Amino acid sequence: MNAAHRPTNAFYAQSGGVTAVINASACGLIETARRHPDRIGKVFAGRNGIIGALTEDLIDTSHESDADIARLRHTPGGAFGSCRYKLKGLDQHRVQYERLIEVFRAHDIGYFFYNGGNDSMDTAWKVSQLSETMGYPLACIGIPKTVDNDLPHTDSCPGFGSVAKYVATSMREAGLDVASMAATSTKIFVMEVMGRHAGWITAACGLASEAADEPPHLLLFPEIPFAEAAFLARVEDCVKRFGYCAIAVSEGLHDADGRFLSDMGTRDAFGHAQLGGVGQVVAQLIRDRLGYKYHWALPDYLQRSARHLASKTDVEQAYALGRAAVELALAGRHGVMPGIVRTADAPYAWEIGVAELKDVANVERKMPREFISADGFHITDRCRAYLAPLIAGEDVPPSRNGLPDYVRLKNIAVPRCLEVFTV
Amino acid sequence: MNAAHRPTNAFYAQSGGVTAVINASACGLIETARRHPDRIGKVFAGRNGIIGALTEDLIDTSHESDADIARLRHTPGGAFGSCRYKLKGLDQHRVQYERLIEVFRAHDIGYFFYNGGNDSMDTAWKVSQLSETMGYPLACIGIPKTVDNDLPHTDSCPGFGSVAKYVATSMREAGLDVASMAATSTKIFVMEVMGRHAGWITAACGLASEAADEPPHLLLFPEIPFAEAAFLARVEDCVKRFGYCAIAVSEGLHDADGRFLSDMGTRDAFGHAQLGGVGQVVAQLIRDRLGYKYHWALPDYLQRSARHLASKTDVEQAYALGRAAVELALAGRHGVMPGIVRTADAPYAWEIGVAELKDVANVERKMPREFISADGFHITDRCRAYLAPLIAGEDVPPSRNGLPDYVRLKNIAVPRCLEVFTV
Numbered sequence: 001m002n003a004a005h006r007p008t009n010a011f012y013a014q015s016g017g018v019t020a021v022i023n024a025s026a027c028g029l030i031e032t033a034r035r036h037p038d039r040i041g042k043v044f045a046g047r048n049g050i051i052g053a054l055t056e057d058l059i060d061t062s063h064e065s066d067a068d069i070a071r072l073r074h075t076p077g078g079a080f081g082s083c084r085y086k087l088k089g090l091d092q093h094r095v096q097y098e099r100l101i102e103v104f105r106a107h108d109i110g111y112f113f114y115n116g117g118n119d120s121m122d123t124a125w126k127v128s129q130l131s132e133t134m135g136y137p138l139a140c141i142g143i144p145k146t147v148d149n150d151l152p153h154t155d156s157c158p159g160f161g162s163v164a165k166y167v168a169t170s171m172r173e174a175g176l177d178v179a180s181m182a183a184t185s186t187k188i189f190v191m192e193v194m195g196r197h198a199g200w201i202t203a204a205c206g207l208a209s210e211a212a213d214e215p216p217h218l219l220l221f222p223e224i225p226f227a228e229a230a231f232l233a234r235v236e237d238c239v240k241r242f243g244y245c246a247i248a249v250s251e252g253l254h255d256a257d258g259r260f261l262s263d264m265g266t267r268d269a270f271g272h273a274q275l276g277g278v279g280q281v282v283a284q285l286i287r288d289r290l291g292y293k294y295h296w297a298l299p300d301y302l303q304r305s306a307r308h309l310a311s312k313t314d315v316e317q318a319y320a321l322g323r324a325a326v327e328l329a330l331a332g333r334h335g336v337m338p339g340i341v342r343t344a345d346a347p348y349a350w351e352i353g354v355a356e357l358k359d360v361a362n363v364e365r366k367m368p369r370e371f372i373s374a375d376g377f378h379i380t381d382r383c384r385a386y387l388a389p390l391i392a393g394e395d396v397p398p399s400r401n402g403l404p405d406y407v408r409l410k411n412i413a414v415p416r417c418l419e420v421f422t423v
Numbered sequence: 424m425n426a427a428h429r430p431t432n433a434f435y436a437q438s439g440g441v442t443a444v445i446n447a448s449a450c451g452l453i454e455t456a457r458r459h460p461d462r463i464g465k466v467f468a469g470r471n472g473i474i475g476a477l478t479e480d481l482i483d484t485s486h487e488s489d490a491d492i493a494r495l496r497h498t499p500g501g502a503f504g505s506c507r508y509k510l511k512g513l514d515q516h517r518v519q520y521e522r523l524i525e526v527f528r529a530h531d532i533g534y535f536f537y538n539g540g541n542d543s544m545d546t547a548w549k550v551s552q553l554s555e556t557m558g559y560p561l562a563c564i565g566i567p568k569t570v571d572n573d574l575p576h577t578d579s580c581p582g583f584g585s586v587a588k589y590v591a592t593s594m595r596e597a598g599l600d601v602a603s604m605a606a607t608s609t610k611i612f613v614m615e616v617m618g619r620h621a622g623w624i625t626a627a628c629g630l631a632s633e634a635a636d637e638p639p640h641l642l643l644f645p646e647i648p649f650a651e652a653a654f655l656a657r658v659e660d661c662v663k664r665f666g667y668c669a670i671a672v673s674e675g676l677h678d679a680d681g682r683f684l685s686d687m688g689t690r691d692a693f694g695h696a697q698l699g700g701v702g703q704v705v706a707q708l709i710r711d712r713l714g715y716k717y718h719w720a721l722p723d724y725l726q727r728s729a730r731h732l733a734s735k736t737d738v739e740q741a742y743a744l745g746r747a748a749v750e751l752a753l754a755g756r757h758g759v760m761p762g763i764v765r766t767a768d769a770p771y772a773w774e775i776g777v778a779e780l781k782d783v784a785n786v787e788r789k790m791p792r793e794f795i796s797a798d799g800f801h802i803t804d805r806c807r808a809y810l811a812p813l814i815a816g817e818d819v820p821p822s823r824n825g826l827p828d829y830v831r832l833k834n835i836a837v838p839r840c841l842e843v844f845t846v
Contacts, residue, residue, distance in 0.1 A: 018603045048606035077599030083607040173728035176500030180441045183471035184506040300720035305596035391825035402814035403592055
């Protein structure tokens with residue numbers, strides 16, 4: 001490939017829901033690229049992800065100081081903007097792929113780095129195919145990212161470990177609160193967490209509990225159809241034994257017929273639809289059937305942006321995968337994604353592996369059934385062994401005026417030279 | 424007072440909603456009491472607050488090691504249990520007050536320390552009056568605690584500074600997330616925070632924004648009646664200028680007629696309406712009128728239990744007030760509450776002051792109107808000057824297995840010697 005023999009520019013984009021550590025991958029990528037000026041010219045970032053490439057809205061990261069790029073490592077969110085935009089199949093929308101190649105050609109881009117989840121790995125794979133059929137040399141590398149932890153061919157996904165640490169910490173803390181209040185007030189605490197299809201984040205809440213009487217007492221997974229009677233019996237038993245019950249519920253909880261509980265909003269005394277997510281639905285069900293007072297929490301974006309509480313493991317892996325992407329490209333690899341290979345549980349050890357994008361694209365990794373206890377309401381020791389290292393260690397960002405000091409990049413655009421393209 | 428001349432035992436209870444630092448006050452109190460064995464015998468804690476005194480369910484803290492008492496300083500929630508239970512007036516329910524004195528007499532208790540908010544200071548005052556009329560010597564000292572920051576005669580209330588730091592940090596982090604997503608997805612982020620009657624916590628969210636384009640862009644205070652049209656115009660303007668809009672809303676937001684935007688219809692034991700869900704009401708209003716996609720978050724108990732992110736100032740003040748309570752009692756004071764006196768804004772300086780319980784009881788401190796901007800949607804520089812020192816500094820708890828390592832006390836009961844008393 002030409003890309004391997006003369007300095008050409010690199011394109012980098014962030015895709016899908018952002019995380020507390022996706023910028024750590026960007027940091028690893030840009031810092032590594034800057035160490036190879038003989039091979040890589042400038043790193044251009046897509047403003048708002050792949051849309052920035054389609055619309056020729058490229059950010060010239062060479063205007064950012066080394067110090068500011070270093071600060072990306074501890075800054076959550078997507079520093080260049082992300083997008084929810086999936087390119088269609090090559091057959092359906094070939095014009096979009098051709099536009100990408102046109103933009104890359106116009107800006108002398110020889111490296112394509114795409115930082116995202118399943119959909120993004122699919123896009124990266126399609127771009128790599130097209131570059132071959134169109135005879136345009138392009139090293140296409142995917143970089144994994146998803147709080148959902150559902151990418152195959154990597155032991156864990158950057159972003160997940162920090163969400164896991166956040167939800168487990170939050171559950172432990174809120175659990176202590178409700179335990180204090182239970183004698184005369186709140187007896188039920190429900191926290192709704194992300195993960196529509198896979199219960200990895202719900203499982204992580206379980207790490208807060210190291211004994212049967214410690215919160216959370218019950219977990220409601222998307223993998224286990226909601227069984228109302230069995231659940232309510234467990235809640236009642238919990239309150240009788242411990243005085244209260246703390247529950248984590250996946251946003252994707254559904255019943256045996258596949259209906260999401262979040263779509264089953266209850267009605268108030270006036271017949272008005274009661275607003276709220278599955279957390280509130282579950283909490284109100286308990287109040288209506290068992291009469292217990294409840295509180296419920298919906299951390300929403302807080303859980304995936306909580307860089308102040310990031311897992312050190314997660315930050316290190318996110319950074320390492322950004323660096324590995326560049327190193328793979330420089331080694332002449334394309335159509336691949338670096339991933340995490342676990343070599344030992346305790347003490348935890350990992351190294352970088354390499355997967356083919358075609359094997360990763362659109363494949364969703366489910367949580368193994370043996371990670372969920374037989375009764376369906378908690379995690380097993382095997383699950384704990386898997387999860388524990390992912391939340392290990394702290395990586396506290398610097399603070400200023402009592403708040404985390406996050407970087408805002410200048411994000412200066414590369415001058416456009418092509419015709420307008422509308423997405 | 425006899426209490427000043429021979430070692431008698433002390434009673435300590437936690438009351439009302441707990442916080443990330445109420446145990447730091449307990450730590451300051453118990454550690455100080457242990458340094459004065461000539462004056463103070465054992466510290467007995469009420470299990471579940473004042474209910475523990477009424478039911479003679481006392482926890483003998485002398486069974487806890489010095490090391491475990493020290494760990495209280497970094498443990499959130501109420502280590503001995505709290506309660507929402509307000510003693511009625513002396514005239515209405517004299518039997519309860521007499522029972523308290525009976526229990527104190529039976530267990531040789533000469534000091535009464537009550538750690539709570541407005542209602543609790545009222546109770547402590549009534550107990551101090553009764554001890555005088557009944558001729559039972561008792562040093563009654565209140566210790567302030569409330570995330571609502573609405574106690575008078577103290578510059579700030581322990582618990583508030585840590586909530587303030589949590590909500591400002593969370594808003595900054597979630598704001599970076601939604602800014603990344605706004606081009607193709609979520610444009611509106613709403614975070615609902617505590618503060619029924621006073622907007623202190625809502626105001627604290629504003630600290631995350633150091634420029635007009637930084638989140639949060641709009642704050643909805645309980646002090647400012649909700650004006651729908653003006654609000655929606657500001658939201659639309661925000662999205663047009665910055666691409667997105669981040670909003671913090673108080674659970675106590677109401678309209679010009681005093682109607683809460685969301686009222687779950689239940690009441691707690693103090694008769695206060697239990698609120699929740701206004702965040703979603705506001706978010707759905709924006710979607711219905713302006714068509715923007717939203718996310719909303721309800722941190723609920725997470726905000727007041729987030730010891731992992733506590734303010735160093737807050738922890739120090741909570742500890743100092745627990746210590747001061749003992750020192751005041753040993754100095755022969757009773758019917759008083761130690762408080763925080765601010766002596767300078769920048770650099771921040773404070774000292775312990777003393778207020779009469781009768782001046783504190785049932786008085787609610789409102790947020791000054793000059794802390795809210797003229798348009799009603801943000802905070803002023805005067806507000807920032809007040810709030811900034813309260814969130815300053817970190818006090819990170821020790822961690823174990825990637826999670827905060829909080830103490831669980833043994834909480835061994837003192838043997839009962841009186842007849843059963845039902846509350």
